[in-house]
Amino acid sequence: MATRDIVILPDPRLRQTSETVTAFDAKLRALVDDMFETMYAAPGIGLAAIQVGVPLRVVTMDLARKDDPPAPQVFINPQVTWVSEEKGTYEEGCLSIPEYYEEVERPAQVKVRYLDLDGKQHEVEADGLLATCLQHEIDHTNGVLFIDYLSKLKRDMVMKKFKKAAKQTGAAVRPVPNPTHEL
Ligand code: K1U
Ligand code: ZN
Numbered sequence: 001m002a003t004r005d006i007v008i009l010p011d012p013r014l015r016q017t018s019e020t021v022t023a024f025d026a027k028l029r030a031l032v033d034d035m036f037e038t039m040y041a042a043p044g045i046g047l048a049a050i051q052v053g054v055p056l057r058v059v060t061m062d063l064a065r066k067d068d069p070p071a072p073q074v075f076i077n078p079q080v081t082w083v084s085e086e087k088g089t090y091e092e093g094c095l096s097i098p099e100y101y102e103e104v105e106r107p108a109q110v111k112v113r114y115l116d117l118d119g120k121q122h123e124v125e126a127d128g129l130l131a132t133c134l135q136h137e138i139d140h141t142n143g144v145l146f147i148d149y150l151s152k153l154k155r156d157m158v159m160k161k162f163k164k165a166a167k168q169t170g171a172a173v174r175p176v177p178n179p180t181h182e183l
Contacts, residue, residue, distance in 0.1 A: 003038045004052040008171065009097050009145070009162040018048070018055045018141040021076050024119040028058070032074055032117065035060040044095045046133045048140030051096050059114075059137040063129055078114040078138050081123065083107035090132045092146045100158055104149045106135050 007013050021028060031054060039047040039060055049058040057077045064071040088108035093101045109127045112134050116122060126134055136146055147155045165171075 001033045001037045003041050004034050006038065006042065006095050007051055007053050008166070010159060010166060011096075011171070013050060013053055013055070014096055014140075014145060015143040016050060016055050017143050018050050018057045021056050021058060021115070024076075024115075024117060028076075029117060031056070031058060032060060036062075036072055039095075042095050045129075046137045047095065048137045050140055050143075057141045059134075059141070061130075061133055061137065063133065074117055075112070075114040075134070075137070076116065076119075078112050078134065078141070080110050080135070080138060081113050082111040084109035088127075088132070090129070092132065092136060094136070094146055096140075097145065097147065097158065097162065100147075102146070102150055102154065104132075104146050106132060106149075110134060112138070 031049060035047050035049060035052060035058065038052055039045075039062070045063055046059065046061040049056045059075040059078055061073045061075070062071055063073075084107050086108040087105050089103050089105045091101050092104045108131060109125065110131050111123060111125050113121065113123045124130075124134075139145065139148075147158050150158075
């Protein structure tokens with residue numbers, strides 16, 4: 001197991017659409033193990049594979065409270081199958097947009113179909129933080145970020161700040177190469 005570097009805004013990989021997982025093998029398990037290690041180290045409550053530079057539809061999550069035992073969850077190829085008309089608001093953060101938090105309105109309840117690490121299909125009906133986090137992570141698999149739900153003014157301010165920071169640290173803002181499916 002190892003931590004991997006988290007891809008930070010404005011890295012163009014965050015705008016990539018991730019590929020469907022077709023191989024439920026040891027490489028996939030190793031990716032998931034590394035994602036949990038990276039997510040817990042950050043710390044974060046969720047992580048999508050593209051945030052560690054792997055364009056596959058893989059999501060890890062742990063919504064356990066601080067004093068409760070860990071409750072790791074894995075969602076492979078997650079897709080929203082139903083959303084409620086009712087909306088909910090949550091102050092979201094993103095490990096790829098460090099130290100920026102903003103209220104986002106989303107459907108309050110969702111149903112999500114996904115596969116587990118053995119390729120077995122499940123469906124979960126979620127509300128509260130699970131609903132928010134699932135939508136946030138599934139958005140990552142589609143190249144969507146929570147700042148996309150904010151006003152253009154706020155989004156432009158965030159982009160400007162992170163572009164400036166990337167320039168100062170010399171972070172590469174390179175075009176996305178052809179997919180290699182490299183885990
Ligand atoms: O996908 C990500 O970037 C991870 C993100 C998940 C998320 C948070 C809040 C609303 C929706 C989705 C994070 O984990 S940000 C960090 C965070 O929320 C947190 C970190 C430590 C303790 C508690 C929360
Ligand atoms: Zn995020």
